[in-house]
Amino acid sequence: MGVITKVYSGIFFLVILNASAQISTSTGGTANVLANTPTSNTNVGIGTTNPTAKLEVVGSLKANVGEFSKTLPDGSSYADWVDRNKSSRVLNLGTLRDPLDEGKLLCFYDFPQSNIINLTKSAFSFQIDDRSNHTRFTMTAETGGSGRFQLNNKNQQEFLKVYEDGEDNVYMQLGMPNTHVVIGGYSNHPSSLVHKLFVQAGSAKIEGNILTDANIGIGTSNFTDGTDTYRLSVKGKIRAEEIKVYNTWADYVFSPVYKLASLKDVESFIEKNGHLQNVPSAKEVTQNGLELGEIARIQQEKIEELTLYLIQQNKDIEELKAQIKIILEKK
Template sequence: MKRLVLIAMLSVGVLAKAQTFDAGGNGPAVAMDAVDRFNYLGKPVAHYGLGWYSEAMSIPPYMYMSGFAGIKLFTWGEARMIIDGSGKVGIGTLNPESKLHLQDGSVFIKTLRAGSNSEYPLISGTQAVNGTSGHAGIYLYEDGSGGFGQASGLAFKVSVNDASPATALLIKANGNIGIGTDTPNEKLSVNGKIRAKEIKVEATNWPDYVFEEGYKVGKLEELESYIKANKHLPDMPAAREIATNGLELGEMVRLQQQKIEELTLHLIDKDKALKKVELENTQLKAKQVEQDTAIKKMIERIDKIELKKP
């Protein structure tokens, strides 16, 4: 017959005696002990608590409450989890720094996909984020920009092998997002190349006004003088300005469209002028043919007159 030993420990420091009852078997196999104090990890201070053991286990697990009003859970003689006196929970650490502190491990959360009985990872990590081998994980950091009572940003960091984490993406308190940069000055600042199937830019004041009656295109002579003096088209930013401030895609496309439409008007005017010249040339050629014909006839008459002379 197996015997189970149950011992109750009073919270005032009064210890109850053990009670034994049979549950079948040939000897005590499992017991709960609140009478004896125990030490762990070589600490000189004895701890009161609850422990259970089995003859098949060389080191029994324990759960105890110590003088600092916390709870520790042990397996195989090692503390695995702690709830300290302030309510902080530590897994893998005996000194939790937050309400839930997980150390030397990763988190794997699985969820059911809609319409399926299979589980899929929601948040997962395959290795600890600190170590000498390649590792994966999620680093979330406060970016350190906020003082007392001030909002700060959120940094997502990654690392390669055992290198120090580097910021891959930063969300500032003002909503600006930086990829590859710690100082995003726009809603999205990217230090690198972007590849996309399509980019749509909202634009206003599209230059259809160029084709309105009364729009002054300007003379090409004036445009030539401006280009010689400034080395760029009117209304267009200079190279130095682009190098300093970057290129505003929407505004640049609008300005280029304006120049295309102005160039179209110049081409239309030049085409009209060219057709006028072509018409004049055609008329001149016709007159030239008439004159040549008249001169030829006149020469023929003169030749006949000369032949009739004695």
């Protein structure tokens, strides 16, 4: 028996040759090319005495121009894409799935510049198909240009593509409507069937802007309150250094046509209702909450009304003082 030494990751493995070998790389020339033995091993092995596949190669493989490797000149011209594929196919393995161009399940193409492919660039393409003649995996790249990795479903629909346009712009797209991305969990989690992007536990950080045309919920998925829909809905407390609200303001109080209620009417309203006019009651606030912009406007309205009352009272006081001064001067 002969012994060969195989080096893999710095560890030496000993492989013992036996009579089941098809082709051996040991010394001995044709004596090491053994016939098939149907009762023991009908596979073909190169560099191994016990091949486990129809062809198993242990060691490097170098192919020259021929049926296994082809080098075609740039500027080649083909009758059609079938002629191009046949001429440019370097590797063709598995079951025949496309009788038209004789393509099998696994193919590798080395496309030169031609009248079919982009005239300015050559390219390679590696693809794996299923037996229904549907391409399920594709990897292509142009020489000095773009590259693409793509996965398709059983209906030949793209569900994952990673694309680089040759200008350092990279895109990843998952175009199917029912696509779900799960991070930190598994696709059988209930929430992963509801949300397009599901991050289980952990945290997520985005250094750029977050833009949405829909609503944002924190601690809740409910965005409605009565007939109103809110863009931001939070279940819990909110802390901020500043909140800016855009709303109408109460300067209409200072308009000459504004009807300011008398203090007597104000007193009467308070005695009857227990709160100022146009101000929500405690019950309403408890049930419906407060709208910051609206309550700020109402409070400003009452401040401006109070200012008018003070101005009027000051006029009355000045008038009384003048009348008292006249009375005192007559004495």
